[in-house]
Amino acid sequence: MDLFQAISERKSIRAFKPDPVPREKIKEILRLAVHAPSAINLQPWEFIVVAGEEKDRLSRRLSKAYKERQISCSPGNVKPLPEIYGQRGRANSQSMEPYLKDTGVTFKQFTNEGSCDFYGAPVAIIICLDDAFSNARMVDIGAALGYLILSAHGIGLATCPIGLIAAYEDEIRDLLNIPENKHVIIGVALGYPDGENSVNRFKSSRDDLNKFVRWIE
Numbered sequence: 001m002d003l004f005q006a007i008s009e010r011k012s013i014r015a016f017k018p019d020p021v022p023r024e025k026i027k028e029i030l031r032l033a034v035h036a037p038s039a040i041n042l043q044p045w046e047f048i049v050v051a052g053e054e055k056d057r058l059s060r061r062l063s064k065a066y067k068e069r070q071i072s073c074s075p076g077n078v079k080p081l082p083e084i085y086g087q088r089g090r091a092n093s094q095s096m097e098p099y100l101k102d103t104g105v106t107f108k109q110f111t112n113e114g115s116c117d118f119y120g121a122p123v124a125i126i127i128c129l130d131d132a133f134s135n136a137r138m139v140d141i142g143a144a145l146g147y148l149i150l151s152a153h154g155i156g157l158a159t160c161p162i163g164l165i166a167a168y169e170d171e172i173r174d175l176l177n178i179p180e181n182k183h184v185i186i187g188v189a190l191g192y193p194d195g196e197n198s199v200n201r202f203k204s205s206r207d208d209l210n211k212f213v214r215w216i217e
């Protein structure tokens with residue numbers, strides 16, 4: 001698939017078929033993901049691939065943790081955000097809501113409970129970072145995440161990045177035997193898109209380029 005086509009077509013998928021993903025395909029995506037650049041080529045990313053019954057166990061544990069602690073999807077800002085970001089967030093949830101009519105749940109319920117279940121995907125990839133690194137290395141993780149989701153799209157698989165799971169790091173660490181010195185940064189739901197589910201017809205929009213770019217020449 002053409003690179004520009006993959007970039008413009010890719011979108012987060014929030015309903016998956018239960019069909020398992022062959023290990024070779026997952027390996028192919030990961031091989032491409034680690035082509036991402038990283039500072040001094042340290043390649044600080046670590047991937048844990050969770051599938052089958054273990055993935056179901058992970059979903060159950062996260063759903064239980066969400067019911068108990070109710071930590072929701074959030075941008076994790078450290079100060080109040082400028083209004084433009086509030087506007088974009090509201091516009092996104094409002095534009096997704098019509099696609100959720102069949103589910104009978106609110107956007108908040110759908111995204112929080114869905115995220116804990118990786119939206120029913122058969123595979124969850126957990127990306128970790130050694131706690132010896134500073135937050136600057138999140139850039140490297142972000143680059144690998146970008147490569148991973150585009151590579152998946154390129155071979156006909158669907159993804160949704162799941163940042164919410166980082167809030168439940170302790171539960172994930174316990175279930176997957178992740179050492180204390182590794183941080184859970186983000187998860188990725190991976191599988192085949194459920195073409196029947198209306199939520200997958202939603203495609204998020206982007207603001208005008210002029211809102212992001214300042215030219216100095």
Ligand SMILES: Cc1cc2nc3c(=O)[nH]c(=O)nc-3n(C[C@H](O)[C@H](O)[C@H](O)COP(=O)(O)O)c2cc1C
Nearest residue numbers: 010011012073111115160161162163164165186204
């Ligand atoms: C760092 C990061 C964390 C995210 N966390 C979640 C999440 O927890 N749950 C979810 O449903 N989507 C999550 N997403 C997906 C975003 O909501 C999505 O990328 C955004 O709305 C743009 O839509 P698109 O991916 O379809 O282009 C996350 C994306 C990123 C990059």
